[in-house]
Amino acid sequence: QVHLVQSGAEVKKPGASVKLSCKASGYTVTSYDIHWVRQAPGHGLEWMGWIITGNGKTKYSQKFQDRVTITRDTSASTAYMELRSLRSEDTAVYYCARDSGSYLRDAFDIWGQGTMVTVSS
């Protein structure tokens, strides 16, 4: 079965960094790209960035461009998302999602279970 399993909840102080992981199983990780999406309390889904797992190239939302880095370790079938200079507004559930590719018009067909990140002093 195809799964994305994310790392556990994090509590961070303002100004700190957090690095989340997303481990893929049941498929070849380099065959599908990975996106990161977040949902802050009371808000909708927000796309943060994307990694082409085959070559490691990335693209980020302009909103997060200066603070986010997405990487992958193909040997571990795992993608990572680091967010720096955390502020209270970054408190949210963070999801990784698989890009289905051109056949499904790049819909996000598999999602991780989400990781809650709380930023509080």
Add this chain to the structure above:
Amino acid sequence: DIQMTQSPSSLSAFVGDRVSITCRASQTISNYLHWYQLKPGKAPELLIYAASSLQSGVPSRFSGSGSGTDFTLTISSLQPDDFATYYCQETYSTSFTFGQGTKLEIK
């Protein structure tokens, strides 16, 4: 960036009702439009891809239509499990923009 506007933002309905949610793109996106269901404490679930194709395992009471800039998600007969928040998303651009969501509540 492409803007995605969903309406309504919230909706109350009875079990058994037929409901529709619309999504409008600020520019044409062909059929690069998808619908997701989100429930509290659960991961989003892909319902409809490419505007009108039903994702495997999703009940047939869900359907999608539209092309270009205007799209609709329809649930033909609401079931208790369908009360959730629904999002549209475009993947025509590399901004992968989501709509603001529609919260569907039991009347």
